[in-house]
Amino acid sequence: MKNFIKKIIDNDIKNGLSINKLKFRFSPEPNGFLHIGHIKSLYINFKLSKIYNSKINLRFDDTNPNNINKYYVNNIIKDIKWLGFKYNKICYTSNYFNILYKWAIKLIKLKKAYIQKFKNNKIYNIYNIKKNIYIFKNMKIGKYNENTYVLRAKINMKSKNFYLNDPIMYRIIKKPHFRTNNKWYIYPTYDWAHGQSDYIEKITHSLCSIEFQNHKLLYNWFIKNIYNKKFNKIIPKQIEFSRLNIIDSITSKRKLKILKKKKIIKNYYDPRLCTISSFKKKGYKPNFLINFIKKIGYSKRENNISINKLDIEIKKKLINKSNKLMVIINPIKITIINYPKNKIKWIKLNNNKKIPFTKKIYIEKKDFKKNKSKNFFRLNKINYVRLKYSFIIKLYKIKKKKIYCKIYNKNKINKYKIKSTIQWISNKYFKYINILFYKYIYFKKNKIINLNTIKKKKALSDITINNIKNNKIYQFHRIGFFYLYKKNFFKKILLFKKKKKK
RNA sequence: AGACUCGUUGUGUAAUGGUAGCACAUCAGAUUUUGGUUCUGAUAGUUAAGGUUCAAAUCCUUACGAGUCUACCA
The missing domain is CATH 2.40.240.10 (Ribosomal Protein L25; Chain P)
Known part of the structure; x- marks a missing residue:
C-alpha cells in the first residue's frame, strides 16, 4: 500500500515516533448499521495495524444518549467479526466520562472554559471560577433543565474558523445512557470527547473522514490544553481521507432513516441497501466487499464511485469457480x-451429473x-x-x-x-424455483430512485438442483450469480451484462 | 459570504523536484460449448495563467472549479 496516510506515519516514525507505540482505532457511533462506506475506514485502520504490527481499538463513540443504543453496538460487533477484522480491545467513550469531567474542571480553573446561561431568551457568560464550578457540578447531577446551561471552551470568539468560537463542551441531556444509566445529566460533545479519547487510549493516528478536517484545529487545541506528560506523552494526530461516495446507492444514515420513516424499508437488512448486514443476508462474502474497497483506494479527493464496481470485483472472484445450473426464467x-x-437421453454435464x-x-x-x-x-x-x-x-x-x-x-x-x-x-423433468431480484435504492437530488424494486419471479431449473446445498452461490448459465438462501429460493447477487458484438 | 480542504485520461488511484504509470470502463482483434471468460492491442490525462529551477503534476502567486462546515449530531 502506498498512499498519503502511510507517508504521514512513516514520516512520524522518521521523526522519532517509536514504531512500537503506533496505535489505531475504529470509532463508530452506535446509532445505526455499518454500511459499505464504513469498510473503507475499517480496512485502512486494520491494514495499517497489520503493516506496523500495532494495536487497534474498536471504540464506540457513545457520547449522545439521544442517538445511541445497545442493539447497534451488538450489530456493529457482529458485522466487524463477519468481515474478519480483529481488534485488541473494545472501548467506549462513556468509559472516559469521569476523566473528561475532571479535565473540564481543570480547564475552568485555568479560565479556559466557562458556563453560559440561557434565561428569557438572553445569554449570560459566567466567568467567576467558583460560580462556574458550582453550576457545572449541579448540571452534572441534574439540577437544571435541558437548554439552560452549557460549558464552553474559551478560545477565540473572533476567529474566522467557526469551531474556535468558544465551542460547546458539555450540554445537559436528561436521558439515561445505555451504559452509564442515570449517572450523568451532562454529556460531552464530539469535539470535547473524541480527541481526548484518542489521547487516553494512546492512539497515535486517528483517521477520520474529510468532513472532520474543519475540526482539526479544535482537536489539537483541546489536546494541547489537557496535555500532561506524566499521563501520556503521545499526542494523537488526526488524519482525514475522503469518504466513500457511492452515486447509485445509499451510505448516509440520514437517508436510511428517511427510508425507514417513510416505511419504504422495514429494517436495515433490506436487500436494496448496501449495509453490511444486507450484504451478509444476500450471500455476499467478506472478501467481495474488501476487494472492492482495496480497488478504490484512498485520497482526499471527492470521488464518485458506482456500486457496479463491486459487481466487477465479485465477478472476478466467482467466475469459472461457482457451481452451475441451467435456469429458464421466461420459458x-x-x-x-x-x-x-x-x-429420454441422459446428457452428461461438466460436473458428471x-x-x-x-x-x-x-x-x-x-x-x-x-x-x-x-x-x-x-x-x-x-x-x-x-x-x-x-x-x-x-x-x-x-x-x-x-x-x-x-x-x-x-x-x-x-x-x-x-x-x-x-x-x-x-418439459417433463424440471423444478420450480423462486428468485428475488432487486436494485439498489438511491437518491438523486433528494428524490428516491428505484422504489419497489424487489421482484419475486418463478423460474425453472434443471433437476440437478435436487442435490445442491443451501447458503451457497450458484451460477445460472448465461444469467448471473445467485445465492440459495433456503430450499429452492434464490437471491440475486449479480446479473451478467450483455455486450454487443458485431 | 467566510473558514478549511481538494483539482492527474470516462471513473478511481500512483509518481520522495528527474521516463506521467496502474486498475476498471470504452473501442478493435484473437480465443471460446455462456453475446460470459481469457489473451493481445488501441484511444485518452496533470483546471488555467504566471513565477522559482538545469528540470515542476509536485514548490510559490493569482484565477477558475469542486467538496465539507457555519448544530447543545457524530
Missing part, C-alpha cells in the same frame, strides 16, 4: 421433430426470434444454435404458434456457423 416450449417421442433430454424442451423466450434480424445469433430461421452440453438445432417451422426445431449432425456443420449456445430444460 417457451419447442418441439424437436426428428427426436423420438418417448425417448446427468440431465434428461426429451422431445419437448423449454428455452428462454429471449433466445428465440421469429424473424431474422441483424446481430441476433440465437434461435431463428437461419442460425444454428447449440443447446448447452447437447444437440445443435435450427428452427424448422412455426405452425399454430408452436415452434418446431430440427437436430443437425454436428459433424456436418461448419464450426463457425454456430454462433451461440443456449440453456434448455426438458
Whole structure:
C-alpha cells in the first residue's frame, strides 16, 4: 500500500515516533448499521495495524444518549467479526466520562472554559471560577433543565474558523445512557470527547473522514490544553481521507432513516441497501466487499464511485469457480421433430451429473426470434444454435404458434456457423424455483430512485438442483450469480451484462 | 459570504523536484460449448495563467472549479 496516510506515519516514525507505540482505532457511533462506506475506514485502520504490527481499538463513540443504543453496538460487533477484522480491545467513550469531567474542571480553573446561561431568551457568560464550578457540578447531577446551561471552551470568539468560537463542551441531556444509566445529566460533545479519547487510549493516528478536517484545529487545541506528560506523552494526530461516495446507492444514515420513516424499508437488512448486514443476508462474502474497497483506494479527493464496481470485483472472484445450473426464467416450449417421442437421453454435464433430454424442451423466450434480424445469433430461421452440453438445432417451422426445431449432425456443420449456445430444460423433468431480484435504492437530488424494486419471479431449473446445498452461490448459465438462501429460493447477487458484438 | 480542504485520461488511484504509470470502463482483434471468460492491442490525462529551477503534476502567486462546515449530531 502506498498512499498519503502511510507517508504521514512513516514520516512520524522518521521523526522519532517509536514504531512500537503506533496505535489505531475504529470509532463508530452506535446509532445505526455499518454500511459499505464504513469498510473503507475499517480496512485502512486494520491494514495499517497489520503493516506496523500495532494495536487497534474498536471504540464506540457513545457520547449522545439521544442517538445511541445497545442493539447497534451488538450489530456493529457482529458485522466487524463477519468481515474478519480483529481488534485488541473494545472501548467506549462513556468509559472516559469521569476523566473528561475532571479535565473540564481543570480547564475552568485555568479560565479556559466557562458556563453560559440561557434565561428569557438572553445569554449570560459566567466567568467567576467558583460560580462556574458550582453550576457545572449541579448540571452534572441534574439540577437544571435541558437548554439552560452549557460549558464552553474559551478560545477565540473572533476567529474566522467557526469551531474556535468558544465551542460547546458539555450540554445537559436528561436521558439515561445505555451504559452509564442515570449517572450523568451532562454529556460531552464530539469535539470535547473524541480527541481526548484518542489521547487516553494512546492512539497515535486517528483517521477520520474529510468532513472532520474543519475540526482539526479544535482537536489539537483541546489536546494541547489537557496535555500532561506524566499521563501520556503521545499526542494523537488526526488524519482525514475522503469518504466513500457511492452515486447509485445509499451510505448516509440520514437517508436510511428517511427510508425507514417513510416505511419504504422495514429494517436495515433490506436487500436494496448496501449495509453490511444486507450484504451478509444476500450471500455476499467478506472478501467481495474488501476487494472492492482495496480497488478504490484512498485520497482526499471527492470521488464518485458506482456500486457496479463491486459487481466487477465479485465477478472476478466467482467466475469459472461457482457451481452451475441451467435456469429458464421466461420459458417457451419447442418441439424437436426428428427426436423420438418417448425417448429420454441422459446428457452428461461438466460436473458428471446427468440431465434428461426429451422431445419437448423449454428455452428462454429471449433466445428465440421469429424473424431474422441483424446481430441476433440465437434461435431463428437461419442460425444454428447449440443447446448447452447437447444437440445443435435450427428452427424448422412455426405452425399454430408452436415452434418446431430440427437436430443437425454436428459433424456436418461448419464450426463457425454456430454462433451461440443456449440453456434448455426438458418439459417433463424440471423444478420450480423462486428468485428475488432487486436494485439498489438511491437518491438523486433528494428524490428516491428505484422504489419497489424487489421482484419475486418463478423460474425453472434443471433437476440437478435436487442435490445442491443451501447458503451457497450458484451460477445460472448465461444469467448471473445467485445465492440459495433456503430450499429452492434464490437471491440475486449479480446479473451478467450483455455486450454487443458485431 | 467566510473558514478549511481538494483539482492527474470516462471513473478511481500512483509518481520522495528527474521516463506521467496502474486498475476498471470504452473501442478493435484473437480465443471460446455462456453475446460470459481469457489473451493481445488501441484511444485518452496533470483546471488555467504566471513565477522559482538545469528540470515542476509536485514548490510559490493569482484565477477558475469542486467538496465539507457555519448544530447543545457524530
